[in-house]
Amino acid sequence: xxxxxxxxxxxxxxxxxxxxxxxxxxxxxxxxxxxxxxxxxxxxxxxxxxxxxxxxxxxxxxxxxxxxxxxxxxxxxxxxxxxxxxxxxxxxxxxxxxxxxxxxxxxxxxxxxxxxxxxxxxxxxxxxxxxxxxxxxxxxxxxxxxxxxxxxxxxxxxxxxxxxxxxxxxxxxxxxxxxxxxxxxxxxxxxxxxxxxxxxxxxxxxxxxxxxxxxxxxxxxxxxxxxxxxxxxxxxxxxxxxxxxxxxxxxxxxxxxxxxx
Numbered sequence: 001x002x003x004x005x006x007x008x009x010x011x012x013x014x015x016x017x018x019x020x021x022x023x024x025x026x027x028x029x030x031x032x033x034x035x036x037x038x039x040x041x042x043x044x045x046x047x048x049x050x051x052x053x054x055x056x057x058x059x060x061x062x063x064x065x066x067x068x069x070x071x072x073x074x075x076x077x078x079x080x081x082x083x084x085x086x087x088x089x090x091x092x093x094x095x096x097x098x099x100x101x102x103x104x105x106x107x108x109x110x111x112x113x114x115x116x117x118x119x120x121x122x123x124x125x126x127x128x129x130x131x132x133x134x135x136x137x138x139x140x141x142x143x144x145x146x147x148x149x150x151x152x153x154x155x156x157x158x159x160x161x162x163x164x165x166x167x168x169x170x171x172x173x174x175x176x177x178x179x180x181x182x183x184x185x186x187x188x189x190x191x192x193x194x195x196x197x198x199x200x201x202x203x204x205x206x207x208x209x210x211x212x213x214x215x216x217x218x219x220x221x222x223x224x225x226x227x228x229x230x231x232x233x234x235x236x237x238x239x240x241x242x243x244x245x246x247x248x249x250x251x252x253x254x255x256x257x258x259x260x261x
Contacts, residue, residue, distance in 0.1 A: 001018070001019070002016050002019070002020045002021070002022070003020070003021045004020075004021075004022045005022060005023050005024045005025075005042075007024045007025050008022045008023065008024065008025065008026045008027070008028070008040075009026075009027045009028070010022060010026075010027075010028040011030035011032075012030075013031070014028045014029065014030060014032045014033070015032070015033040015034070016028075016034050016038075017034055017035045017036035017037070017038065017054065018036045018037070019036050020036070020037065020039075020040075021038070021039045021040065022040045022044075023039075023040055023041045023042040023043075023044070024042040024043070025042055025043045026040045026041075026042060026043060026044040026045070026046075027044075027046070027047070028040070028046050029046060029047040029048065029050075029065070031048060031049045031050070032046045032047070032048075032049075032050050032051075032052075032065065033050070033051045033052065034046070034052050034056075035052055035053040035054035035055070035056070035084065036054040036055070037054055037055045038052055038054065038055065038056045038058075039056070039057045039058065040058045041057075041059050041060050043060040043061050044058045044059070044060065044062050044064070045062070045063045045066075046058075046064045046065055047063075047064070047065040047066050048066060048078075048079070048080060048096045049077060049078065049080065049096065050064055050065030050079070050080045050081075050082070050096070051079065051080070051081050051082065052064075052082045053082060053083045053084035053109065054084045054085070055084055055085045056082060056085065056086045056087075057086075057087055057088065058088040058092075059088065059089045059090045059092075059115075060090055061090050061091050062088050062090065062091065062092045062093070063091075063092075063093045063094075064080065064082075064088070064092070064093070064094050065080045065094065065095075065096055066093070066095055066096070067095065068095040068096055068098050068105075068120070068121030068122075068139070069095060069120065069139075070098050070100075070121050070139060072098065072099075072100060073098050073121075074099075076098065076099045076103065077103075078096040078097035078098055078099070078103040078104060078121075079096055079097060079103065079104045079105070080094055080096045080097070080104070080105045080106075080107075081104055081105070081106045081107070082094070082107045083107060083108045083109030083110075083111075083127070084109045084110075085109050085110045086107065086110065086112070086113065087111075087112045087113065088113045089115045089117075090115045091115055091116045092113045092114075092115070092116065092117050092118070092119075093117075093118045093119070094107065094113075094118075094119040095119070095121045096121065097121050097122045098121050098122055098139070100122070101121060101139065101140050102122055104122070105119065105120075105122055105123050106123070106124050106125065107119060107123075107125045108125055108126045108127035108128075108129065108145070109127050109128075110127050110128045111125065111127065111128065111129045111130070111131070112129075112130045112131065113131045113135075114130075114131060114132050114133045114135075114151075115133050115134070116133055116134045117131040117132075117133070117134065117135045117136070117137075118135070118136045118137060119131075120137050120138045120139040120140070120141065121139045121140070122139050122140045123137055123139065123140065123141045123142070123143070124141075124142045125143045126143060126144045126145035126146075126147070126163070127145045127146075128145055128146045129143055129145070129146070129147045129148075129149075130147075130148045130149065131149050132148075132150050132151040132152075132153070132169070133151040133152070134151055134152045135149040135150075135151070135152070135153050135154075135155075136153070136154040136155065137155045138154075138155060138156055138157035138159075139158075140157050140158045141155055141156075141157065141158065141159050141160070141161070142159075142160045142161070143161045144160075144161060144162050144163040144165075144179065145163050145164075146163055146197070146201065147161050147162075147163070147164070147165050147166075147167070148165075148166050148167070148197065149167045150166075150167055150168045150170070150171065151169045151170070152169055152170040153167045153168070153169060153170060153172075154171075154172050154173065155167075155173045156172075156173060156174040156175075156255065158254045158255050159173055159174065159175065159176055159177075159255050160177070160248070160253050160255070161173075161176070161177045162176075162177060162179030162180065162181065162244070162245070162248050163179045163180070163244065164179060164180045164194055164197055164201065165177045165179060165180065165181045165182070165183070165194060166181075166182045166183070166194040166196075166197055167183055167184075167188070168183065168184030168185070168188075168191075170186070171183060171184050171185055171188040172185075172186040172187050173187075173188045173258070174187050174188070174255070174256075175187075175188070175255055175256045175257055175258035176248075176255050176256070176257050176258060177190070177258045178190070178245050178249065178257070178258070179241075179244045179245050179248055180193050180197075180198060180211055180241070180244075180245065181193065181194065181258070182194045182195075183258055188258060189258065189259065189260060189261045190219070190258050190259055190260045191260070192215070193208075193211055193212060193215055195208065198211070203241075207241055210236065210239055210241065210242055211241055211242060211245075214232050214235075214236055214239075214242040214245065214246075215245075217231065217232050217235075218232055218245070218249070219259065225249075225257075229246055229249050229250060232246060233246045233250075
């Protein structure tokens with residue numbers, strides 16, 4: 001059974017799972033699919049070709065699935081895909097994808113989006129990511145699992161952010177952030193490893209020490225970065241965490257790498 005408030009406007013073509021609750025004055029468009037036990041509190045708008053998995057909770061004045069804020073968008077049938085068990089607070093916005101970015105914006109599961117956060121077109125967000133208040137993500141960004149954004153942080157388009165990274169509050173990020181990295185500032189620079197986060201998530205002392213050792217060698221003052229990365233790759237072959245950083249750097253992207261000052 002669904003529970004739809006009389007003042008809500010739900011298009012008859014929308015697909016609603018079991019146990020969906022739609023609060024007062026909310027609007028659900030014709031191409032929307034809501035999974036089981038999704039809750040939309042009052043004044044929520046879910047538009048576009050948006051698919052939302054089970055047990056998502058969306059608070060008032062969130063606007064989900066509107067056309068991308070991209071002047072090149074010409075109405076192509078792009079989508080927004082949202083996983084399960086996400087918390088989406090007031091005034092959060094998430095936009096559909098574009099032809100130039102793969103046609104889909106994708107959000108994982110068990111994420112938290114606090115008030116006024118924004119997910120731009122064609123972004124790819126992993127699982128267990130936390131967007132603190134007013135975190136702004138431009139188009140085409142890739143955010144891996146367990147990343148945390150401090151309040152008021154903003155991320156340039158096409159930036160990659162590796163697993164378990166931490167972005168300090170009010171940071172302006174214009175460069176790729178390595179997995180396990182901690183960055184802060186305008187423009188953001190690498191401060192070291194996210195040691196507090198690693199300890200909280202159960203990484204062993206041996207894993208953390210290996211990461212610290214590899215980080216020190218990669219970002220040493222002497223020699224070329226690619227040579228230092230190659231040396232770390234040879235030295236730590238078989239170490240999954242260190243190799244994650246190495247692979248991230250060697251994969252490269254359209255953005256530079258965030259470095260220490």
